[in-house]
Each structure stands twice: as C-alpha cells, then as structure tokens.
Amino acid sequence: MYKDFAFLYDQLMADIDYKEWYLYIKNILARFNKEPKSILEMACGTGNLSYYFAKDGYDLTCFDLSSDMLSIAYNKLRKFKNITILNQNMIDFKLDRKYDGILSICDSINYIVNKDDLLQVFKNVKSHLNLDGIFIFDINSHYKLKEIIGTNTFVEDREDLLYIWQNYFDEKNNMGEFYLTFFVKEDNGQYRRFDEEHLEKAYRIDEIVELLKLADFSEIHCFHEFTFEKPFETSERVSFVALP
Ligand SMILES: C[S@@+](CC[C@H](N)C(=O)[O-])C[C@H]1O[C@@H](n2cnc3c(N)ncnc32)[C@H](O)[C@@H]1O
Structure with a gap:
C-alpha cells in the first residue's frame, strides 16, 4: 500500500515519460477510431497521466485507493475545472455515470492480486463503459515479475535518499513481493526510515484475456x-x- 512512498513517488518515477505514455494512449484511441469526451482513470496515483488528459480538456474522473497518492494528485490537478478526483477501490467502485474511455496504467492492475477480484474489476469497468467505449490498461508481464525483478535486491543511493528494494518472487502463487526500505534525509540532517510492502500478481496474458471475456468484453x-x-x-x- 502506498503511504509515505507516495511523497517520493514522483521523484523515483522521474525517468518515466508520462507525456509519451499519454501520446501512446492517444495513438491507441486513433487506431480504434475512438474520440472519447469522458475518461475515467483508475488507480491514477499522483496524477501524472491524468495531468495530460486534464490539460487537453477531457471530462476526466480519476480515482485511487491511496489517499496519500491522491493528496499529491490533488495538488497537481486542482487548477483544472474539468476533473473530479475520488478515493475509490477498483474492485468495488460505483459511480452513477458511464464513460467513453476507462484507463489504468503503470501496472496498477497487477495490484489486484486475486483472480476473483480482477474479474470484479473488469465487470465493474464494463458496467461503467458506454457501448462504444474503450478500456485501455497495461500489466507488468509474468516474465518481468519473475525474471527481471524476480528475487533481486536493488539499491539506489541519492544525496538525500537511500532506497532499498528487496524482492521475492513466490513461484507457487505467481506473486511478486516487494519490500521497500527508505532512509530520507530530514531538515535536521538526520535520516528517517520507513518501510512498505507491495504485492504484484504475475498474470499470464491468457489469464487476463479469459477474465476480460468472462466480464463480457467482445474484442480484446x-x-x-x-x-x-x-x-513477445x-x-x-x-x-x-x-x-465492450
Ligand atoms: C504503480 S502505481 C501507478 C500509479 C499511476 N497509475 C501512475 O501511472 O503513476 C499503482 C497505483 O495503484 C493504486 N492501487 C492499488 N490497488 C488499487 C485498488 N484496488 N483500487 C484503486 N487503486 C489501487 C495504488 O494506490 C497506486 O497509486
């Protein structure tokens, strides 16, 4: 769960080009002949993708489970009038309207760690999509979670931040377990330690396709x-x- 990490998230994700990600999503929309007016972004985190949709005038609703992530998003996005920010869970969100496009990026879907819950997410998305809508999301692949992140430890030593990312891949449950430890330099020169644990489920493409079909999506x-x-x-x- 994202708590204190939320306040370092943008600093640690600085190498991710969200504008490029936005342009990729725009390319997907064009390829599928979609010109959505209303967009729902699930698990928007600190609002880095939301920013580009808001800036371009879309009628945007975005939500996340972590109120700490949302507090950063709020500061980034509050100047836009065309955006609603909510604290909701992908598994059981209920909004009394439908959208032309529903998105979730940067492996947020891997945070849904059991299949029944993921089916519920997909059914929920389907019920919030207009008939000619489009659902776009991505996952960290099984290969990445098992072989690249795997059971490896990564350390990053910056001037005012030491970050240790210890990972364990649970082969029985296909689960990436991430144990994060941060030492953050405070104004008084001392370092404050905090720890977080995150889980990402390693889904195979076939499993995702099967769940989308069960949720009644017609084209995948x-x-x-x-x-x-x-x-590949x-x-x-x-x-x-x-x-849909
Ligand atoms: C890797 S971050 C990605 C954030 C954002 N999409 C981005 O691109 O930077 C994963 C996000 O998923 C959120 N999340 C995890 N489980 C969730 C759930 N069940 N419902 C809503 N958000 C969730 C986390 O709080 C976190 O903000």
Whole structure:
C-alpha cells in the first residue's frame, strides 16, 4: 500500500515519460477510431497521466485507493475545472455515470492480486463503459515479475535518499513481493526510515484475456509495451485494449 512512498513517488518515477505514455494512449484511441469526451482513470496515483488528459480538456474522473497518492494528485490537478478526483477501490467502485474511455496504467492492475477480484474489476469497468467505449490498461508481464525483478535486491543511493528494494518472487502463487526500505534525509540532517510492502500478481496474458471475456468484453487486443506489435515472450509490459 502506498503511504509515505507516495511523497517520493514522483521523484523515483522521474525517468518515466508520462507525456509519451499519454501520446501512446492517444495513438491507441486513433487506431480504434475512438474520440472519447469522458475518461475515467483508475488507480491514477499522483496524477501524472491524468495531468495530460486534464490539460487537453477531457471530462476526466480519476480515482485511487491511496489517499496519500491522491493528496499529491490533488495538488497537481486542482487548477483544472474539468476533473473530479475520488478515493475509490477498483474492485468495488460505483459511480452513477458511464464513460467513453476507462484507463489504468503503470501496472496498477497487477495490484489486484486475486483472480476473483480482477474479474470484479473488469465487470465493474464494463458496467461503467458506454457501448462504444474503450478500456485501455497495461500489466507488468509474468516474465518481468519473475525474471527481471524476480528475487533481486536493488539499491539506489541519492544525496538525500537511500532506497532499498528487496524482492521475492513466490513461484507457487505467481506473486511478486516487494519490500521497500527508505532512509530520507530530514531538515535536521538526520535520516528517517520507513518501510512498505507491495504485492504484484504475475498474470499470464491468457489469464487476463479469459477474465476480460468472462466480464463480457467482445474484442480484446494486446500489444508489446508501447507498440502495436504482438507481445513477445520477453515483453516486460503488455498493453491491453478491450471493447465492450
Ligand atoms: C504503480 S502505481 C501507478 C500509479 C499511476 N497509475 C501512475 O501511472 O503513476 C499503482 C497505483 O495503484 C493504486 N492501487 C492499488 N490497488 C488499487 C485498488 N484496488 N483500487 C484503486 N487503486 C489501487 C495504488 O494506490 C497506486 O497509486
């Protein structure tokens, strides 16, 4: 769960180009002949993608489970009048309207760690989508969670931040377990330690497709990372497009 990490999230994600991600999503929309006016972004985190949709004038609703992530998003997005920010859970969100597009990026879907819950997410998305709507999301691939992040430890030593990311891949349950430890330099020169644990489920593409079908999506496409190519065995991120 994102708590204190929320306040370092943007600093640690600085190498992710959210504008490029936004442009990729715009390319997907164009490829599927969609011109959504209303967008729902699930698990928006600190609002880095939301920012571009808000800036371009979309009627945007975004939500996240973590109120700490949302507090950062709120500061980034409050100047826009065309956006609603909510504290909701992907598994059981209920909004009394439908959207032209529903999105969730940056492996937020892997945070839904059991299949029944993921089916519930997909059913919920379906019921909030207009008939000619589009659902776009991505996952960290099974390959990335098992072989790249795997059972490895990463350390990052910055001037005012030491960050240790110890990972364990549970092969029986196909679960990436991440144990994060941060030492953050405070104004008084001392370092404050805090720890967080995150879980990401390693889904296979077939499992996701099967759940989307069970949730009654009629057309499903998946792509290698930020392309329109088929995913490879070694794709680290897989983007999905599902049509109602
Ligand atoms: C890796 S972050 C991605 C955040 C954001 N989409 C981005 O691109 O930076 C995963 C996000 O999923 C959120 N999350 C995890 N489980 C959730 C749930 N059940 N409902 C809503 N948000 C959830 C977390 O709070 C976190 O903000």
